[in-house]
Amino acid sequence: MSISKRSYIQCRTEISSRTIFICCTILSLLFFISSAKTCKKYTFPSNQVFHSCRDLPVLKAHLHWSYIPSTRSVHIAYRAAQTPKGWVSWAINPTGNGMIGSQAIVAFSRIDGSMNVYPTPINSYNPSMQPGALTIPVSNISATYGNNQMTIFAVLGPLVNGTTFNLVWQEGSTVTNGIPQMHSTSGPNIESVETLDFLS
Structure with a gap:
């Protein structure tokens, strides 16, 4: 084999190895970023700890809980x-599996940057x-905003009808005069329902 041909093959081998290494590095980084977004990897700034969590399927939402x-x-x-201009809500529906009958907690940012949160x-x-x-009795309601994310905290109970409930969560882009305005009525906004057993 000539020197030039041997050098060519060696060069191709080095390029292929380098390409594989770069691809593996990128895939590892993407996996790390994806994993960091899961609820199990999340650490609350206040160091609160919850026994269970679930990455909800739509609206980039996550639920943490301790029963x-x-x-x-x-x-x-x-x-x-x-x-900062939008609103979020989370609810239990003890009588159905949709929006009507939901017992909700809504949160949004006031003009001064503080959070407004209440049951509705x-x-x-x-x-x-x-x-x-x-x-449903609710207490210890609070909310925070940071890193482009709103968080609602609350205690619900005593729960008198078991531990399995229909959940509803929602978000909207506008708050006018302190009142959250209508959310989208298509796509993920009409898919944000799920059944959850708090013992799971």
Whole structure:
């Protein structure tokens, strides 16, 4: 074999090895980034710890929870991607599997940057989205905003009808005069329902 041909083959081999190495590095990085976005990899700034979590299938949302059998209550943290001008909500529906009947908690950012968070029952397809009493006891409500993400914290209970509930979560892009406005009525916004057993 001539020197030039041997050099050519060696060069091709080095390029192929380098290409494989670069591809593997990129894939590893993408896997790391993807893994970091899962709920199990998330660390709350306040160092709160929850026993369970789930990456919800739509709206870039995640639910963390701890169920306390002795009090039949559940401590939750609901996280979802959002801009400072938008709003998010998370709800339990004890009577159905859709929007109507949902017992919701809604959060959004005020003009001064502080968070406004409160319970609101969803009794129609055109709800008031104003503060109101829920049919499920709720306490310790708070919310935070950071890294383009809103987080709702709350304690629900005692839960008198078991531990399996229909969940509904939602988001919208606009808040006007302190009232969250209508969300999109297509795509992920109408797919944000799921059944969850808090013992899971």
